[in-house]
Amino acid sequence: MVTDEDWFAQLYEHSFRKLVLATYAMTSDLGEAEEITQEAFAIAYGRQGRLAAADSPEAWVRTVALNLARRRLRRRTMLDRLLRPHRAEPQPPADTTSEHLDLHEAIRTLPAEQRAVVVLHYLADLPVDDIASIVDCPVGTVKSRLSRARAALATQLRTEVDHV
Protein backbone atom coordinates (compact mmCIF):
# COMPACT_ATOMS: atom_id res chain seq x y z
CA MET A 1 0.00 0.00 0.00
CA VAL A 2 1.32 3.42 -0.95
CA THR A 3 0.75 5.97 1.80
CA ASP A 4 0.35 9.68 1.21
CA GLU A 5 3.88 10.17 2.51
CA ASP A 6 5.27 7.55 0.11
CA TRP A 7 3.39 9.05 -2.80
CA PHE A 8 4.68 12.51 -2.03
CA ALA A 9 8.21 11.19 -1.50
CA GLN A 10 8.15 9.56 -4.92
CA LEU A 11 6.99 12.77 -6.55
CA TYR A 12 9.69 14.68 -4.68
CA GLU A 13 12.44 12.24 -5.62
CA HIS A 14 11.39 12.11 -9.26
CA SER A 15 10.74 15.78 -9.87
CA PHE A 16 12.92 17.91 -7.62
CA ARG A 17 15.95 18.23 -9.91
CA LYS A 18 13.80 18.70 -12.97
CA LEU A 19 11.84 21.50 -11.34
CA VAL A 20 15.02 23.20 -10.14
CA LEU A 21 16.16 23.40 -13.74
CA ALA A 22 12.77 24.71 -14.89
CA THR A 23 12.92 27.41 -12.23
CA TYR A 24 16.50 28.11 -13.27
CA ALA A 25 15.08 29.41 -16.55
CA MET A 26 13.39 32.17 -14.57
CA THR A 27 16.01 32.96 -11.94
CA SER A 28 19.26 32.48 -13.86
CA ASP A 29 20.68 31.44 -10.50
CA LEU A 30 20.86 27.76 -9.65
CA GLY A 31 21.05 28.30 -5.89
CA GLU A 32 18.00 30.50 -5.90
CA ALA A 33 16.19 28.02 -8.14
CA GLU A 34 16.87 25.26 -5.59
CA GLU A 35 15.61 27.42 -2.77
CA ILE A 36 12.43 28.31 -4.64
CA THR A 37 11.80 24.69 -5.58
CA GLN A 38 12.11 23.69 -1.94
CA GLU A 39 9.56 26.34 -1.07
CA ALA A 40 7.23 25.07 -3.80
CA PHE A 41 7.44 21.56 -2.41
CA ALA A 42 6.76 22.89 1.09
CA ILE A 43 3.59 24.46 -0.25
CA ALA A 44 2.71 21.23 -1.99
CA TYR A 45 3.34 19.28 1.20
CA GLY A 46 0.71 21.34 2.97
CA ARG A 47 -1.80 20.87 0.17
CA GLN A 48 -1.41 17.24 -0.67
CA GLY A 49 -5.13 16.76 -1.10
CA ARG A 50 -5.30 19.36 -3.83
CA LEU A 51 -2.05 18.10 -5.30
CA ALA A 52 -3.33 14.54 -5.55
CA ALA A 53 -6.42 15.74 -7.37
CA ALA A 54 -4.39 17.58 -10.00
CA ASP A 55 -4.07 16.06 -13.47
CA SER A 56 -0.31 16.40 -13.21
CA PRO A 57 1.07 16.89 -9.70
CA GLU A 58 4.49 17.72 -11.13
CA ALA A 59 3.00 20.46 -13.31
CA TRP A 60 1.11 21.74 -10.25
CA VAL A 61 4.34 22.10 -8.26
CA ARG A 62 6.12 23.56 -11.27
CA THR A 63 3.46 26.26 -11.59
CA VAL A 64 3.87 27.11 -7.93
CA ALA A 65 7.66 27.25 -8.28
CA LEU A 66 7.55 29.48 -11.35
CA ASN A 67 5.01 31.78 -9.70
CA LEU A 68 7.29 32.03 -6.68
CA ALA A 69 10.23 32.85 -8.93
CA ARG A 70 8.31 35.56 -10.72
CA ARG A 71 7.05 37.00 -7.47
CA ARG A 72 10.46 37.14 -5.87
CA LEU A 73 11.90 38.98 -8.79
CA ARG A 74 9.07 41.46 -8.63
CA ARG A 75 9.41 41.97 -4.90
CA ARG A 76 13.08 42.62 -5.43
CA THR A 77 12.35 45.19 -8.07
CA MET A 78 9.57 46.80 -6.09
CA LEU A 79 12.00 48.04 -3.50
CA ASP A 80 13.87 50.11 -5.99
CA ARG A 81 10.75 51.77 -7.31
CA LEU A 82 12.60 52.55 -10.48
CA LEU A 83 12.65 50.57 -13.62
CA ARG A 84 15.39 49.33 -15.75
CA PRO A 85 15.31 46.12 -17.72
CA HIS A 86 17.98 43.89 -16.27
CA ARG A 87 18.98 40.38 -17.02
CA ALA A 88 20.76 38.44 -14.36
CA GLU A 89 23.91 36.64 -15.39
CA PRO A 90 23.46 32.88 -15.01
CA GLN A 91 26.37 31.19 -13.31
CA PRO A 92 27.16 27.53 -13.86
CA PRO A 93 27.85 25.28 -10.89
CA ALA A 94 31.49 25.20 -9.82
CA ASP A 95 32.12 21.68 -11.08
CA THR A 96 30.88 22.31 -14.62
CA THR A 97 33.35 20.94 -17.16
CA SER A 98 35.06 23.27 -19.62
CA GLU A 99 33.08 21.92 -22.56
CA HIS A 100 29.87 22.65 -20.71
CA LEU A 101 31.14 26.02 -19.61
CA ASP A 102 31.37 27.04 -23.28
CA LEU A 103 27.83 25.86 -23.87
CA HIS A 104 26.61 27.52 -20.70
CA GLU A 105 28.22 30.77 -21.80
CA ALA A 106 26.71 30.41 -25.27
CA ILE A 107 23.25 29.90 -23.77
CA ARG A 108 23.77 32.94 -21.58
CA THR A 109 24.37 35.14 -24.61
CA LEU A 110 21.13 34.11 -26.31
CA PRO A 111 18.26 36.60 -26.41
CA ALA A 112 16.12 36.19 -23.30
CA GLU A 113 13.16 34.54 -25.01
CA GLN A 114 15.42 32.00 -26.71
CA ARG A 115 17.39 31.36 -23.55
CA ALA A 116 14.21 30.59 -21.63
CA VAL A 117 12.95 27.98 -24.08
CA VAL A 118 16.37 26.35 -24.37
CA VAL A 119 16.66 25.99 -20.60
CA LEU A 120 13.11 24.73 -20.27
CA HIS A 121 13.35 22.27 -23.14
CA TYR A 122 16.91 20.97 -23.12
CA LEU A 123 17.84 21.40 -19.47
CA ALA A 124 14.52 21.03 -17.68
CA ASP A 125 13.40 18.45 -20.24
CA LEU A 126 9.93 19.91 -20.75
CA PRO A 127 7.85 19.31 -23.87
CA VAL A 128 7.09 22.29 -26.08
CA ASP A 129 3.40 22.23 -25.12
CA ASP A 130 4.29 22.84 -21.49
CA ILE A 131 6.80 25.51 -22.42
CA ALA A 132 4.20 27.32 -24.52
CA SER A 133 2.00 27.45 -21.45
CA ILE A 134 4.81 28.70 -19.23
CA VAL A 135 6.04 31.46 -21.51
CA ASP A 136 2.52 32.22 -22.70
CA CYS A 137 3.01 31.96 -26.43
CA PRO A 138 1.91 29.55 -29.19
CA VAL A 139 3.62 26.19 -29.61
CA GLY A 140 4.82 27.27 -33.04
CA THR A 141 6.59 30.25 -31.51
CA VAL A 142 8.34 28.00 -29.02
CA LYS A 143 9.49 25.75 -31.82
CA SER A 144 10.78 28.62 -33.90
CA ARG A 145 12.63 30.08 -30.90
CA LEU A 146 14.19 26.69 -30.25
CA SER A 147 15.20 26.44 -33.87
CA ARG A 148 16.78 29.89 -33.88
CA ALA A 149 18.47 29.20 -30.57
CA ARG A 150 19.96 25.94 -31.83
CA ALA A 151 21.31 27.67 -34.90
CA ALA A 152 22.82 30.43 -32.78
CA LEU A 153 24.36 27.97 -30.35
CA ALA A 154 25.82 25.86 -33.14
CA THR A 155 27.32 28.91 -34.79
CA GLN A 156 28.73 30.28 -31.59
CA LEU A 157 30.25 27.01 -30.44
CA ARG A 158 31.75 26.42 -33.87
CA THR A 159 33.18 29.91 -33.85
CA GLU A 160 34.76 29.33 -30.49
CA VAL A 161 36.33 26.13 -31.70
CA ASP A 162 37.60 27.89 -34.81
CA HIS A 163 39.30 30.49 -32.69
CA VAL A 164 41.29 27.95 -30.71
Add this chain to the structure above:
Amino acid sequence: MSDLDDQLTGLRENLRDSVEPPGLRDVADRATRRRVRNRMMIAAAVAVVAVSVAVPLLRGPLGPDDYVPPATNLPKYLPTTPFISTLDFADARHGFAIRQTCPEGHTDSCRGELLATSDGRTWREVRVPQMGSWKLNVNLIVLGPSEIVVDHPKPGRNGSWTRLHSTDGGRTWREVDVTPSALSSIDHIPAGAQLIPWCASYLGTTDQCAEAGLGVVVPGTAVTARLTVLPPLKKANQAMRANGRWWVAGRDPQTDRWTAASSTDGRTWTAGDLLTDDDTIGGWAFATTGSTSYAAAVGLQDAGLRGLYRSTDGGQSWQLIERAAGAKPTTILGRMVATPDGLLITSSREGELIDTSNPETYRSSDGGRTFERVSARFPGYLDRDTTAGYLAFDSDRQRSAFSADGVKWRELSLPK
Protein backbone atom coordinates in the same frame (compact mmCIF):
# COMPACT_ATOMS: atom_id res chain seq x y z
CA MET B 1 22.22 12.79 -32.25
CA SER B 2 24.25 15.91 -33.06
CA ASP B 3 27.20 17.24 -31.15
CA LEU B 4 25.03 20.04 -29.89
CA ASP B 5 22.48 17.58 -28.55
CA ASP B 6 25.26 15.64 -26.89
CA GLN B 7 26.55 18.78 -25.25
CA LEU B 8 23.08 19.88 -24.12
CA THR B 9 22.47 16.45 -22.65
CA GLY B 10 25.83 16.63 -20.92
CA LEU B 11 25.10 20.05 -19.48
CA ARG B 12 21.69 18.86 -18.31
CA GLU B 13 23.23 15.90 -16.51
CA ASN B 14 25.93 18.16 -15.12
CA LEU B 15 23.38 20.58 -13.72
CA ARG B 16 21.16 17.80 -12.39
CA ASP B 17 24.08 16.18 -10.63
CA SER B 18 24.94 19.48 -9.02
CA VAL B 19 21.48 19.68 -7.44
CA GLU B 20 21.22 17.80 -4.17
CA PRO B 21 17.62 17.64 -2.91
CA PRO B 22 17.28 18.20 0.81
CA GLY B 23 15.66 15.41 2.79
CA LEU B 24 11.91 15.13 2.73
CA ARG B 25 11.90 15.79 6.47
CA ASP B 26 13.29 19.24 5.71
CA VAL B 27 10.42 19.87 3.32
CA ALA B 28 7.91 18.81 5.96
CA ASP B 29 9.56 21.08 8.53
CA ARG B 30 9.53 23.89 6.07
CA ALA B 31 5.83 23.32 5.42
CA THR B 32 5.20 23.59 9.16
CA ARG B 33 7.18 26.78 9.42
CA ARG B 34 5.34 28.05 6.41
CA ARG B 35 1.99 27.63 8.06
CA VAL B 36 3.25 29.59 11.03
CA ARG B 37 4.64 32.22 8.75
CA ASN B 38 1.51 32.53 6.68
CA ARG B 39 1.61 36.21 7.33
CA MET B 40 4.60 36.35 5.05
CA MET B 41 2.23 35.75 2.18
CA ILE B 42 0.48 38.95 3.11
CA ALA B 43 3.70 40.87 2.71
CA ALA B 44 4.27 39.26 -0.66
CA ALA B 45 0.79 40.08 -1.83
CA VAL B 46 1.11 43.65 -0.65
CA ALA B 47 4.40 43.99 -2.46
CA VAL B 48 3.06 42.64 -5.72
CA VAL B 49 -0.01 44.82 -5.52
CA ALA B 50 2.25 47.80 -5.00
CA VAL B 51 4.36 46.77 -7.93
CA SER B 52 1.44 46.18 -10.23
CA VAL B 53 0.18 49.66 -9.64
CA ALA B 54 3.23 51.74 -8.84
CA VAL B 55 5.55 50.12 -11.32
CA PRO B 56 3.46 49.60 -14.38
CA LEU B 57 6.39 49.01 -16.67
CA LEU B 58 7.70 46.15 -14.64
CA ARG B 59 9.78 43.83 -16.71
CA GLY B 60 9.86 40.18 -15.95
CA PRO B 61 12.96 38.04 -15.77
CA LEU B 62 12.68 37.19 -19.44
CA GLY B 63 13.19 40.76 -20.52
CA PRO B 64 11.08 43.39 -22.19
CA ASP B 65 10.06 41.29 -25.17
CA ASP B 66 8.27 38.91 -22.88
CA TYR B 67 6.52 41.54 -20.85
CA VAL B 68 3.16 40.41 -19.52
CA PRO B 69 0.83 42.86 -17.79
CA PRO B 70 1.38 42.61 -14.04
CA ALA B 71 -2.23 41.74 -13.27
CA THR B 72 -1.78 38.32 -14.82
CA ASN B 73 1.35 37.71 -12.78
CA LEU B 74 0.00 38.25 -9.33
CA PRO B 75 0.85 35.46 -6.91
CA LYS B 76 -1.50 32.56 -7.32
CA TYR B 77 -1.74 31.73 -3.65
CA LEU B 78 -2.73 34.37 -1.16
CA PRO B 79 -3.73 34.38 2.48
CA THR B 80 -7.35 33.49 2.97
CA THR B 81 -7.70 35.95 5.84
CA PRO B 82 -8.34 39.63 5.04
CA PHE B 83 -5.24 41.82 4.79
CA ILE B 84 -4.37 45.44 4.12
CA SER B 85 -2.65 45.75 0.76
CA THR B 86 -2.40 49.52 0.47
CA LEU B 87 -2.23 52.19 3.11
CA ASP B 88 -1.75 55.93 3.11
CA PHE B 89 -2.30 58.73 5.54
CA ALA B 90 -2.74 62.45 4.99
CA ASP B 91 -1.77 63.09 8.61
CA ALA B 92 -1.66 61.18 11.88
CA ARG B 93 -5.44 60.87 12.05
CA HIS B 94 -6.78 60.78 8.52
CA GLY B 95 -5.97 57.71 6.53
CA PHE B 96 -7.30 55.31 3.95
CA ALA B 97 -6.63 51.65 3.32
CA ILE B 98 -7.51 48.97 0.81
CA ARG B 99 -8.45 45.70 2.49
CA GLN B 100 -8.31 42.58 0.37
CA THR B 101 -10.23 39.41 1.03
CA CYS B 102 -9.32 36.33 -1.00
CA PRO B 103 -11.56 33.59 0.46
CA GLU B 104 -10.26 30.89 -1.83
CA GLY B 105 -6.63 31.93 -1.57
CA HIS B 106 -6.56 32.70 -5.28
CA THR B 107 -6.24 36.03 -7.05
CA ASP B 108 -9.51 35.51 -8.90
CA SER B 109 -11.36 35.24 -5.62
CA CYS B 110 -10.05 38.52 -4.19
CA ARG B 111 -12.29 41.45 -3.47
CA GLY B 112 -11.05 44.86 -2.39
CA GLU B 113 -12.78 47.39 -0.22
CA LEU B 114 -11.93 50.89 0.93
CA LEU B 115 -11.66 51.79 4.60
CA ALA B 116 -11.16 55.20 6.15
CA THR B 117 -10.23 56.58 9.54
CA SER B 118 -10.46 60.10 10.88
CA ASP B 119 -8.92 59.44 14.28
CA GLY B 120 -6.16 56.97 13.36
CA ARG B 121 -7.80 54.28 15.47
CA THR B 122 -11.26 53.35 14.32
CA TRP B 123 -12.02 52.43 10.74
CA ARG B 124 -15.18 52.57 8.70
CA GLU B 125 -16.00 50.97 5.42
CA VAL B 126 -16.47 53.41 2.57
CA ARG B 127 -18.86 52.65 -0.23
CA VAL B 128 -17.37 53.26 -3.64
CA PRO B 129 -19.14 52.87 -7.00
CA GLN B 130 -18.17 49.64 -8.81
CA MET B 131 -16.32 48.42 -5.70
CA GLY B 132 -17.83 44.98 -6.18
CA SER B 133 -15.69 44.50 -9.27
CA TRP B 134 -12.40 45.39 -7.58
CA LYS B 135 -9.60 42.89 -7.84
CA LEU B 136 -6.13 43.13 -6.36
CA ASN B 137 -4.89 45.96 -8.49
CA VAL B 138 -6.60 48.94 -6.93
CA ASN B 139 -4.55 52.09 -6.59
CA LEU B 140 -4.98 54.61 -3.80
CA ILE B 141 -3.80 58.22 -3.88
CA VAL B 142 -4.43 60.34 -0.80
CA LEU B 143 -4.50 64.06 -1.57
CA GLY B 144 -5.75 65.37 1.76
CA PRO B 145 -7.51 64.44 5.01
CA SER B 146 -10.81 64.01 3.18
CA GLU B 147 -9.62 63.84 -0.41
CA ILE B 148 -8.85 60.57 -2.08
CA VAL B 149 -8.41 59.09 -5.54
CA VAL B 150 -9.04 55.45 -6.39
CA ASP B 151 -7.91 53.95 -9.69
CA HIS B 152 -9.04 50.50 -10.75
CA PRO B 153 -9.29 48.59 -14.03
CA LYS B 154 -12.63 48.63 -15.76
CA PRO B 155 -14.15 45.16 -15.57
CA GLY B 156 -13.82 43.26 -18.81
CA ARG B 157 -11.97 46.04 -20.60
CA ASN B 158 -8.29 45.37 -20.79
CA GLY B 159 -6.15 48.46 -20.42
CA SER B 160 -8.97 50.81 -19.42
CA TRP B 161 -9.02 52.28 -15.96
CA THR B 162 -11.58 54.14 -13.93
CA ARG B 163 -10.58 56.99 -11.63
CA LEU B 164 -12.93 57.93 -8.82
CA HIS B 165 -12.44 61.05 -6.74
CA SER B 166 -13.91 62.07 -3.42
CA THR B 167 -13.34 65.28 -1.50
CA ASP B 168 -15.59 64.43 1.44
CA GLY B 169 -13.92 61.38 2.90
CA GLY B 170 -15.68 58.98 0.56
CA ARG B 171 -19.29 59.99 1.09
CA THR B 172 -19.71 61.09 -2.51
CA TRP B 173 -17.72 60.21 -5.60
CA ARG B 174 -17.30 61.45 -9.14
CA GLU B 175 -15.53 59.84 -12.05
CA VAL B 176 -12.50 61.61 -13.51
CA ASP B 177 -11.57 61.15 -17.14
CA VAL B 178 -8.14 59.53 -17.36
CA THR B 179 -8.14 58.71 -21.04
CA PRO B 180 -4.99 60.00 -22.79
CA SER B 181 -6.91 62.80 -24.53
CA ALA B 182 -8.01 64.17 -21.16
CA LEU B 183 -4.51 64.50 -19.75
CA SER B 184 -3.16 68.03 -19.53
CA SER B 185 0.05 69.73 -18.50
CA ILE B 186 1.07 71.86 -15.53
CA ASP B 187 4.08 74.04 -14.74
CA HIS B 188 4.25 73.44 -11.00
CA ILE B 189 3.42 71.00 -8.22
CA PRO B 190 0.48 72.34 -6.20
CA ALA B 191 0.47 71.89 -2.44
CA GLY B 192 -0.80 68.46 -1.49
CA ALA B 193 -0.30 67.01 -4.97
CA GLN B 194 1.17 63.59 -5.57
CA LEU B 195 3.69 62.76 -8.27
CA ILE B 196 3.46 59.59 -10.29
CA PRO B 197 5.47 58.26 -13.22
CA TRP B 198 4.10 59.70 -16.44
CA CYS B 199 4.50 56.36 -18.12
CA ALA B 200 1.74 54.48 -16.32
CA SER B 201 -0.68 51.88 -17.53
CA TYR B 202 -3.59 53.53 -15.79
CA LEU B 203 -2.92 56.73 -17.71
CA GLY B 204 -2.80 54.96 -21.04
CA THR B 205 0.62 56.50 -21.60
CA THR B 206 2.74 53.40 -21.89
CA ASP B 207 3.46 54.37 -25.50
CA GLN B 208 5.31 57.41 -24.12
CA CYS B 209 7.65 55.51 -21.85
CA ALA B 210 10.74 56.45 -23.79
CA GLU B 211 10.10 60.09 -22.89
CA ALA B 212 9.81 59.37 -19.16
CA GLY B 213 8.59 62.35 -17.11
CA LEU B 214 6.33 62.94 -14.15
CA GLY B 215 2.60 63.22 -13.76
CA VAL B 216 0.99 65.45 -11.14
CA VAL B 217 -2.25 64.31 -9.54
CA VAL B 218 -3.82 67.66 -8.75
CA PRO B 219 -5.81 68.17 -5.54
CA GLY B 220 -9.31 69.51 -6.01
CA THR B 221 -9.81 68.01 -9.46
CA ALA B 222 -7.84 64.73 -9.34
CA VAL B 223 -6.80 65.25 -12.93
CA THR B 224 -3.36 64.07 -13.94
CA ALA B 225 -1.21 66.66 -15.65
CA ARG B 226 2.24 66.28 -17.07
CA LEU B 227 4.82 68.38 -15.26
CA THR B 228 6.33 70.63 -17.90
CA VAL B 229 9.47 71.74 -16.05
CA LEU B 230 11.82 68.93 -15.24
CA PRO B 231 15.56 68.69 -14.66
CA PRO B 232 17.27 67.60 -17.89
CA LEU B 233 17.99 64.08 -16.71
CA LYS B 234 17.42 60.75 -18.39
CA LYS B 235 15.18 58.26 -16.63
CA ALA B 236 13.89 60.91 -14.27
CA ASN B 237 10.49 59.32 -13.91
CA GLN B 238 10.21 58.86 -10.16
CA ALA B 239 10.05 61.57 -7.53
CA MET B 240 10.44 61.33 -3.79
CA ARG B 241 9.27 63.79 -1.19
CA ALA B 242 11.59 64.42 1.74
CA ASN B 243 10.72 66.94 4.38
CA GLY B 244 8.74 69.14 2.03
CA ARG B 245 11.13 68.96 -0.89
CA TRP B 246 10.79 66.90 -4.06
CA TRP B 247 13.79 64.93 -5.25
CA VAL B 248 14.42 63.38 -8.63
CA ALA B 249 17.41 61.30 -9.67
CA GLY B 250 18.44 60.52 -13.19
CA ARG B 251 21.32 60.20 -15.60
CA ASP B 252 23.12 63.22 -16.95
CA PRO B 253 22.60 63.16 -20.76
CA GLN B 254 26.23 64.00 -21.51
CA THR B 255 28.13 61.87 -19.03
CA ASP B 256 25.50 59.26 -18.17
CA ARG B 257 26.40 59.67 -14.51
CA TRP B 258 23.71 59.74 -11.86
CA THR B 259 22.63 63.19 -10.73
CA ALA B 260 20.05 64.43 -8.25
CA ALA B 261 17.86 67.48 -8.52
CA SER B 262 15.37 68.94 -6.10
CA SER B 263 12.55 71.43 -6.04
CA THR B 264 9.97 72.75 -3.63
CA ASP B 265 7.18 73.32 -6.12
CA GLY B 266 8.35 71.98 -9.49
CA ARG B 267 8.77 75.42 -11.10
CA THR B 268 12.55 75.40 -10.77
CA TRP B 269 14.93 72.57 -10.02
CA THR B 270 18.32 72.66 -8.37
CA ALA B 271 20.66 70.16 -9.95
CA GLY B 272 23.61 68.84 -8.05
CA ASP B 273 27.02 67.32 -8.70
CA LEU B 274 27.46 64.28 -10.83
CA LEU B 275 27.50 61.39 -8.41
CA THR B 276 28.37 58.00 -9.85
CA ASP B 277 28.11 55.92 -12.99
CA ASP B 278 27.44 52.66 -11.11
CA ASP B 279 25.26 50.58 -13.44
CA THR B 280 23.95 48.44 -10.62
CA ILE B 281 22.00 51.31 -9.12
CA GLY B 282 18.28 51.17 -9.67
CA GLY B 283 17.01 53.97 -7.47
CA TRP B 284 17.75 56.53 -4.85
CA ALA B 285 16.43 57.46 -1.44
CA PHE B 286 16.61 60.99 -0.10
CA ALA B 287 16.25 62.53 3.34
CA THR B 288 16.53 66.10 4.52
CA THR B 289 16.78 67.80 7.89
CA GLY B 290 17.51 71.49 8.13
CA SER B 291 20.25 72.32 5.63
CA THR B 292 21.58 68.76 5.49
CA SER B 293 20.42 66.28 2.89
CA TYR B 294 21.32 62.65 2.34
CA ALA B 295 21.16 60.60 -0.85
CA ALA B 296 21.42 56.84 -0.80
CA ALA B 297 22.12 54.83 -3.95
CA VAL B 298 20.12 51.62 -3.92
CA GLY B 299 21.04 48.47 -5.86
CA LEU B 300 18.57 47.40 -8.51
CA GLN B 301 18.66 43.69 -7.83
CA ASP B 302 19.56 43.43 -4.18
CA ALA B 303 18.50 46.74 -2.57
CA GLY B 304 22.16 47.07 -1.57
CA LEU B 305 23.31 50.38 -0.16
CA ARG B 306 25.69 51.27 -2.98
CA GLY B 307 26.70 54.64 -1.64
CA LEU B 308 25.66 57.28 0.84
CA TYR B 309 26.12 60.96 0.06
CA ARG B 310 25.65 64.12 2.13
CA SER B 311 25.00 67.67 1.09
CA THR B 312 24.93 70.76 3.27
CA ASP B 313 23.98 73.25 0.57
CA GLY B 314 20.56 72.07 -0.52
CA GLY B 315 21.81 69.39 -2.88
CA GLN B 316 24.11 71.49 -5.08
CA SER B 317 27.23 69.64 -4.00
CA TRP B 318 27.51 66.16 -2.54
CA GLN B 319 30.21 64.37 -0.59
CA LEU B 320 30.45 60.60 -0.64
CA ILE B 321 30.45 59.39 2.94
CA GLU B 322 33.33 57.00 3.52
CA ARG B 323 32.11 53.80 5.12
CA ALA B 324 34.05 50.69 6.05
CA ALA B 325 33.67 47.79 3.62
CA GLY B 326 30.76 45.58 4.63
CA ALA B 327 29.62 48.00 7.31
CA LYS B 328 25.99 47.63 8.20
CA PRO B 329 23.48 48.46 6.98
CA THR B 330 24.38 46.88 3.66
CA THR B 331 20.85 47.12 2.30
CA ILE B 332 18.14 49.72 2.44
CA LEU B 333 14.38 49.21 2.45
CA GLY B 334 12.02 51.98 1.49
CA ARG B 335 13.07 55.43 2.60
CA MET B 336 15.44 57.12 5.03
CA VAL B 337 14.50 59.59 7.73
CA ALA B 338 16.83 62.40 8.72
CA THR B 339 16.20 64.11 12.03
CA PRO B 340 18.25 66.59 14.04
CA ASP B 341 19.53 63.69 16.15
CA GLY B 342 20.49 61.33 13.38
CA LEU B 343 19.79 59.41 10.22
CA LEU B 344 17.53 56.35 10.25
CA ILE B 345 17.71 53.54 7.70
CA THR B 346 15.69 50.35 7.62
CA SER B 347 17.46 47.33 6.23
CA SER B 348 16.48 43.81 5.22
CA ARG B 349 17.82 40.83 7.12
CA GLU B 350 21.34 39.95 6.16
CA GLY B 351 21.80 37.00 3.88
CA GLU B 352 18.16 36.81 2.90
CA LEU B 353 16.57 37.45 -0.42
CA ILE B 354 15.18 40.93 -0.30
CA ASP B 355 12.36 40.71 2.12
CA THR B 356 10.24 43.39 3.66
CA SER B 357 9.48 41.30 6.72
CA ASN B 358 11.47 41.65 9.93
CA PRO B 359 13.50 44.65 8.84
CA GLU B 360 16.29 45.98 11.02
CA THR B 361 16.66 49.64 11.90
CA TYR B 362 19.99 51.47 12.00
CA ARG B 363 20.77 54.95 13.22
CA SER B 364 23.75 57.16 12.55
CA SER B 365 24.64 60.00 14.86
CA ASP B 366 27.76 61.10 13.00
CA GLY B 367 26.40 62.12 9.66
CA GLY B 368 26.21 58.66 8.11
CA ARG B 369 29.79 57.51 8.72
CA THR B 370 28.85 54.82 11.23
CA PHE B 371 25.55 53.21 12.12
CA GLU B 372 24.34 51.25 15.10
CA ARG B 373 21.41 48.90 15.14
CA VAL B 374 18.64 50.29 17.29
CA SER B 375 15.26 49.19 18.50
CA ALA B 376 12.86 50.65 16.01
CA ARG B 377 10.44 53.23 17.24
CA PHE B 378 8.13 52.11 14.49
CA PRO B 379 7.05 48.75 13.05
CA GLY B 380 8.16 47.60 9.63
CA TYR B 381 10.07 49.76 7.22
CA LEU B 382 9.83 53.38 6.22
CA ASP B 383 7.30 53.18 3.47
CA ARG B 384 6.82 56.75 2.41
CA ASP B 385 6.81 60.42 3.27
CA THR B 386 3.32 61.80 3.36
CA THR B 387 2.33 65.43 3.07
CA ALA B 388 2.39 65.68 6.86
CA GLY B 389 5.11 63.29 7.97
CA TYR B 390 6.46 59.77 7.68
CA LEU B 391 4.62 56.48 7.39
CA ALA B 392 6.05 53.11 8.38
CA PHE B 393 4.29 49.92 7.35
CA ASP B 394 4.85 46.33 8.39
CA SER B 395 2.80 44.52 5.80
CA ASP B 396 3.88 41.18 7.24
CA ARG B 397 2.39 41.79 10.66
CA GLN B 398 -0.13 44.33 9.44
CA ARG B 399 1.12 47.13 11.64
CA SER B 400 1.84 50.76 10.87
CA ALA B 401 3.07 53.94 12.51
CA PHE B 402 3.07 57.62 11.71
CA SER B 403 5.46 60.37 12.68
CA ALA B 404 5.25 64.06 11.96
CA ASP B 405 8.93 64.67 12.65
CA GLY B 406 10.63 61.28 12.37
CA VAL B 407 11.40 61.31 16.09
CA LYS B 408 8.12 60.66 17.85
CA TRP B 409 6.20 57.75 16.35
CA ARG B 410 2.64 56.78 17.00
CA GLU B 411 1.45 53.30 16.16
CA LEU B 412 -1.69 53.29 14.11
CA SER B 413 -4.45 50.81 14.60
CA LEU B 414 -5.08 48.99 11.36
CA PRO B 415 -8.42 47.41 10.54
CA LYS B 416 -8.61 43.63 10.89
